[in-house]
Amino acid sequence: MFNKMIAGILPYMPKKLVWIFSKRYIAGENIEDALRESRKLNAEQTMVTVDILGEYIKELSEATENKKQYIELIKRFTDEKIDGNFSVKPSMFGLLLDKESCYQNIREIVAAADECDSFIRVDMEDSTCTDAEVEIFRRLKAEFPTRVGLVVQSYMRRTLSDVRDLMDMHSEEAPLNFRLCKGIYVEPVEVAYKKYQEVRDHYLEDLEYMLQNGIYVGIATHDKYLVDKAFELLEKYNTPKDKYEFQMLYGVTPDLRSRIMSAGHRMRVYVPYGVEWFGYSTRRLKENPNMAWLIIKALFVR
Ligand code: FAD
Numbered sequence: 001m002f003n004k005m006i007a008g009i010l011p012y013m014p015k016k017l018v019w020i021f022s023k024r025y026i027a028g029e030n031i032e033d034a035l036r037e038s039r040k041l042n043a044e045q046t047m048v049t050v051d052i053l054g055e056y057i058k059e060l061s062e063a064t065e066n067k068k069q070y071i072e073l074i075k076r077f078t079d080e081k082i083d084g085n086f087s088v089k090p091s092m093f094g095l096l097l098d099k100e101s102c103y104q105n106i107r108e109i110v111a112a113a114d115e116c117d118s119f120i121r122v123d124m125e126d127s128t129c130t131d132a133e134v135e136i137f138r139r140l141k142a143e144f145p146t147r148v149g150l151v152v153q154s155y156m157r158r159t160l161s162d163v164r165d166l167m168d169m170h171s172e173e174a175p176l177n178f179r180l181c182k183g184i185y186v187e188p189v190e191v192a193y194k195k196y197q198e199v200r201d202h203y204l205e206d207l208e209y210m211l212q213n214g215i216y217v218g219i220a221t222h223d224k225y226l227v228d229k230a231f232e233l234l235e236k237y238n239t240p241k242d243k244y245e246f247q248m249l250y251g252v253t254p255d256l257r258s259r260i261m262s263a264g265h266r267m268r269v270y271v272p273y274g275v276e277w278f279g280y281s282t283r284r285l286k287e288n289p290n291m292a293w294l295i296i297k298a299l300f301v302r
Contacts, residue, residue: 015278022281024251026053027273031076034273037250038082046257046267047245048084049121050077053274056091060101063094067105071112078116085119087270090133095125103136110140114147119177121218124151126185127192134162138169145174149218153183154203155192163209170215179218179247180206184283204229211237211244218268220247222256231263241266249284 027037038048052069054062070088077084086109093105106122113120122137124130137150150166152159163178170176182199183192193199203226210217211233219230227246234244245266248257261267272280 018278018281018285021285022277025249025272025281025284026277027250027271029273029275029277031073031273034073034271035076035080035082037271037273038077038084039080041269041271042083045261046269048082048269048271049087049247050084051087051089051123051270051272052092053272053280054092054276055089055125055279056096057094060094060097063092063097063102063105066092067108070109074109074112074116074118078118084268084271085121086113087121087123089123089125090136091125091129095129095132095136099132099136102132103139106136107140107143110144110147114144119147119149121149121151121177121179124153124181124183127156127187130156130158130162134166138166141169141174141176145169145171149177149179149216151179151181151220152206153181153192154206155183155187155194155199157191157193159202160206160209163206163215167213170213172214175214175216175243176210177216177218178210179220180210181220182223184287200226204233208233208237211239214243217244218247219244220270222248222253224256227256227260234265 027034034050038050041048050073052066052073054066057063057066070086074086077086088106088109090102090106093102095102106120110120120140122133122140124133134150137148140148152163163176166176180203182203193202200223203221207217207219207230219227221227221230230246241264245268246260247268247270249270250272257267257269
């Protein structure tokens with residue numbers, strides 16, 4: 001009830017006010033900001049994956065501009081020798097407008113990453129995008145076997161079956177490479193598990209399947225319970241340190257991040273930047289209503 005109320009109010013809040021609370025989740029508005037924050041993280045022995053903010057574009061012309069920005073980003077980060085890779089949201093390249101043109105744009109980005117010896121992760125968006133995003137990943141992986149990975153969401157009922165289906169693309173030389181997260185979009189109960197523990201249980205089921213089968217996995221969570229269970233599974237399957245990594249969002253639970261790294265695991269932080277920060281921020285704020293409550297209070301208390 002409270003969450004629903006917050007969700008309803010957020011889009012109407014003044015942008016400036018949302019920014020005060022959002023800036024902890026965002027590197028900044030431009031490439032220099034992303035570079036600066038990535039260098040800092042690298043200095044702390046943390047890898048990065050960089051995301052240019054923007055999603056669900058309305059015009060295909062925006063996709064061309066977004067593609068150019070990504071290619072520039074990849075070149076800059078390679079020149080600056082940043083230890084990182086890149087995450088893309090297909091709806092930012094017109095997934096819901098023209099699937100083929102979206103694919104061609106992302107393909108060009110992966111080709112640029114290939115030239116720079118880098119890697120592109122296809123983020124997973126809401127369930128209206130899942131089929132198309134799995135398909136885009138399949139096509140890209142067929143052409144660039146070691147340059148591309150996919151995100152899967154443990155709240156989706158279909159996830160383990162998708163992962164199993166994709167095993168035909170898995171090999172020792174070019175393992176499947178997934179980021180496993182819980183999932184952040186609001187989905188109907190027909191397609192997604194809704195209960196908190198149920199989503200965790202499926203997360204662990206998916207993770208166990210991946211470790212059993214030698215799939216490279218980015219364990220993306222800030223949930224201490226899942227982190228501890230992941231430690232147990234990594235030990236159970238004696239997984240070498242270079243076959244997995246932990247991943248966290250910029251600005252979220254730095255203490256837990258340090259704990260994981262002190263235990264000797266590799267860590268990658270998702271670094272979003274760009275002028276289109278509002279949608280990303282309001283999703284994060286809906287996820288953590290305590291922060292949104294602070295914003296509402298700030299509206300009234302002067
Ligand atoms: P939760 O139970 O949500 O959180 C555990 C604890 O972490 C909370 O109790 C709180 O202390 C802290 N926490 C979590 N979120 C916040 C926050 N915003 N602010 C402050 N504290 C917080 N989702 C997708 O659907 N598609 C993607 O492509 C995708 N990519 C991701 C990439 C990375 C690297 C990460 C870490 C997450 C990604 N997500 C993505 C989001 C993910 O699906 C979850 O919504 C998000 O990680 C919260 O789930 P959790 O496992 O951290 O558990």
